[in-house]
Amino acid sequence: MQSYVDQNIITNLSFGVWQDGQLITEGNYGPISETISAPVSDTTIYRIRSMTKPVTAIGLLILMERGHFKLSDPITKFLPEFEENEVLADYDSDGVLYTYPWLYSPTMEQLLAHTAGFAYDRTNSGVIDQKLNESGISDSPDTDEFVRTLASFPYVSMPGAEWNYSFASDLQGAIIERITGQSLAEFLKKEVFDPLHMSDTGFYVAPRESVRISGVGRLFQGEFKYIELEASDFTAQSRVYFEGGHGLYSTRSDYFKFLNMLRKGGRVGDHQIISSETSDRFQRNAIQYRGGHGRQRSYGGGAGLGFGLGIGTIEEPELAQLPAPKGTMYWTGALGTWFWIDPVNDIVFIGMTQSDGAVEPNMMKGSMITIYGDPNSLNAEMR
Structure with missing residues (x-):
């Protein structure tokens, strides 16, 4: 080595x-x-x-054990910004997005398993990832602004349909903060x-x-x-x-x-x-x-x-x-x-x-x- x-x-x-x-x-x-x-x-x-991700997940599971949520609960229990989100269906050469209504909210389990339908801000991936990168979401001044920015983009897949490396762990951190009133740190x-x-x-x-x-x-x-x-x-x-x-x-x-x-x-x-x-x-x-x-x-x-x-x-x-x-x-x-x-x-x-x-x-x-x-x-x- x-x-x-x-x-x-x-x-x-x-x-x-x-x-x-x-x-x-x-x-x-x-x-x-x-x-x-x-x-x-x-x-x-x-x-x-990204070795931060398992640590954040354990933090959220600590709160599950204390009765703050069940794995089957919708994430909108803590993240109401996503109540009106839709799912990406297609996009054209000009980058215009076409979406359709979701059938159900992602669950807390899907958020932990990265199957909730979210994207990331990588430039070498899909159209939503690229648009997230252009939005400067990773430079958000605070957690609430990060959540609002992410909620302005559609899901890349129906919740539960597939695994996507995503901002799910960052949302887990946001939920920890909203439940406890403490910063994630x-x-x-x-x-x-x-x-x-x-x-x-x-x-x-x-x-x-x-x-x-x-x-x-x-x-x-x-x-x-x-x-x-x-x-x-x-x-x-x-x-x-x-x-x-x-x-x-x-x-x-x-x-x-x-x-x-x-x-x-x-x-x-x-x-x-x-x-x-x-x-x-x-x-x-x-x-x-x-x-x-x-x-x-x-x-x-x-x-x-x-x-x-x-x-x-x-x-x-x-x-x-x-x-x-x-x-x-x-x-x-x-x-x-x-x-x-x-x-x-x-x-x-x-x-x-x-x-x-x-x-x-x-x-x-x-x-x-x-x-x-x-x-x-x-x-x-x-x-």
Whole structure:
């Protein structure tokens, strides 16, 4: 794995492998950033992007267990802005959208499973995604404005019809705020991070700790270069909109505490974050699955993959072309962080780097091959 740092394919790499809850091997390669030559470690701070999503989902499930909603409740119970929404039917070459009325509101379960019908703001996807990107929705000044902007666009599919990577996790965060009257940052700190002693995880990093934040790199025509993110990226304590889908910073050491809680059925020490029943439900595939034609599209076109109530699942390893066993849970972050939990062999893997853009080869698949071997006997072992 060190070779990817040595070859300037990625900025740095910190990884750990745990079995039976014990760290059995780890690796830390490369400097923290362009200006900080100290090597990365399990306490280097990374922008974990979409690895925020499972954390937000657990936060919402905590409120479900406290009786604030049922999985069958409509999301409009908390998000009335969507009561008049319609579903996209088609669009013309001028970008004019044609819609039809929905038949029913998405449920809380569909919101958690990303089958509620929402889009994202990616420029390389469908027309609604592109229009959301043009709207600047990710720069919303507060949660309510984010919800209003999203509600001004139609659903991309009828609720429950298919899996779509979407703003569903950000809406989960909005619901948490509306139920509790707290910001998402305050709620997750009190209910998840503090009980799990995740002191280095949050939506911003104190300025005095900024020297621990990993630099971000990008490949330009085969040459690796560091890039600068906005100055307020990690110290904006005054902001009021916290993205439930991609806003967290964390360390490898901290994030293991969260995954270890899931591994142990929602409990760590004296703290029962969620019940074992809810933990099992969170980890169990919740989307329509038709033997290799699942709607989860993160890897391999979705073949062999599922999705629980906030986390990806491997349903058919051969179809997914992933060597981890059936029932393995996983997720990734856009800047190069990834993890999986293998309940069969009781293995947890966490890898962290920071690369703006696609990281080749696929780091998660490659790291799985390192642990399990390549089931297809491909010459793809990471060295």
